[in-house]
Amino acid sequence: DTAVSQTPKYLVTQMGNDKSIKCEQNLGHDTMYWYKQDSKKFLKIMFSYNNKELIINETVPNRFSPKSPDKAHLNLHINSLELGDSAVYFCASSQPTQGANGYTFGSGTRLTVV
Amino acid sequence: AQSVTQPDIHITVSEGASLELRCNYSYGATPYLFWYVQSPGQGLQLLLKYFSGDTLVQGIKGFEAEFKRSQSSFNLRKPSVHWSDAAEYFCAVALNTGGFKTIFGAGTRLFVKA
Numbered sequence: 001d002t003a004v005s006q007t008p009k010y011l012v013t014q015m016g017n018d019k020s021i022k023c024e025q026n027l028g029h030d031t032m033y034w035y036k037q038d039s040k041k042f043l044k045i046m047f048s049y050n051n052k053e054l055i056i057n058e059t060v061p062n063r064f065s066p067k068s069p070d071k072a073h074l075n076l077h078i079n080s081l082e083l084g085d086s087a088v089y090f091c092a093s094s095q096p097t098q099g100a101n102g103y104t105f106g107s108g109t110r111l112t113v114v
Numbered sequence: 115a116q117s118v119t120q121p122d123i124h125i126t127v128s129e130g131a132s133l134e135l136r137c138n139y140s141y142g143a144t145p146y147l148f149w150y151v152q153s154p155g156q157g158l159q160l161l162l163k164y165f166s167g168d169t170l171v172q173g174i175k176g177f178e179a180e181f182k183r184s185q186s187s188f189n190l191r192k193p194s195v196h197w198s199d200a201a202e203y204f205c206a207v208a209l210n211t212g213g214f215k216t217i218f219g220a221g222t223r224l225f226v227k228a
Contacts, residue, residue, distance in 0.1 A: 004157070041152075041202055043218040056215060090157055100146050100165070100208050103216065105157035 003027050006091050006106040013081055014114055021076045021109045023091030030095055031055075032074040033103065034066060037088040049074055081113045116141045118207050120219035127195050128227050135190040135222050137205030146208035147188040148216075149179055153201045161203075164188065175199070200226045 004025045013019050025032060033056075034046040048056035049068040063079045074091060088110050092103040117140045127133050139145060146165055150158040162173025169181040179190045188205060205219040 041221045041223075043158075043204065043221075045215065045217075048215075092157075100210075102148050102160040102163050103158070105150075105159070107155075107157045 003104050004091055004093055004106040006089075006109050008109060009107065010110050010112075012112045012114065015081055015083060017081050018077070018079045019081060019111070020078070021089055021091075021111075023074045023076070023106060025072055025091075025093040025104070027093055027095070027104060028072075029093035029104070030071055031093060032068065032071070033092045033094070034074065034076050035090045035092060037090060037108070039087070043090070047074075047076075078111075081111075083113050086111055086113045116145075116207065116209050116217060118205055118217050118219035120203075120205055120222045122222045123220070124223040124225060126225040126227060129197050130194050133190075133192045133195045133199070133224070135203050135205075135224070137188045137190065137219060138186050139188065139205075139207045140186065141207060141209060143210075144183065146210075147179075147181060148206040148208070149173065149177070149188075149190045150204045150206060150218075151175075151201050152204065152221075158204060161190070195224075195226055197226045197228065200224055 006023050031050045033048045035043050037043050046060050047066040051071045052068045065077045068074045088108045090108050091106040094103045119138045148163045149161040152158045161177050164171045164181045172178050177192050202221045204221045208216045
């Protein structure tokens with residue numbers, strides 16, 4: 001009964017490819033997030049959606065496009081992958097809105113671009 | 115600008131010894147404060163949180179943290195460390211800037227020696 005699940009767990013791809021990461025939460029939370037964790041473990045927010053509506057869009061290249069078909073799902077599509085996109089991407093959710101009560105994280109997707 | 119500082123990149127303690135991980139934040143008002151733990155290959159798990167009230171908060175796994183407004187600190191403590199506590203620990207701040215946004219510190223890696 002995983003609360004926040006991401007697929008795939010590992011993704012190895014070549015530069016220039018397009019890939020997607022999927023995230024689903026079964027907690028009934030309204031808000032979902034994508035975070036990027038770099039090789040030094042630094043976590044940076046990328047996007048946040050509240051009930052399918054984009055509410056946070058940090059300075060992220062427009063090659064990254066999130067999509068939320070419903071409030072339980074938040075997917076991340078990345079076009080024209082670059083070496084610098086290699087990182088661990090975490091999905092998270094929260095209730096109430098926008099994380100004042102803390103987040104529940106998925107286990108991450110390790111993306112390696114070669 | 116708002117920031118979260120964890121001064122120690124890594125700390126090594128002996129099993130059974132006490133632990134204190136430091137966290138300082140820079141923010142004009144009292145923020146929402148959190149500590150998360152990340153085991154290798156896993157997502158982040160919420161240990162505890164502080165919003166208001168008693169400045170000493172208890173969390174899971176025997177951890178506690180104390181909010182000190184005068185020092186802008188929210189240090190994490192545990193009286194007796196177990197080998198299974200070896201992990202990366204993140205302090206985080208949720209800021210209400212017209213909408214909440216969570217900022218994470220750079221993390222402190224805890225090593226536990228037998």
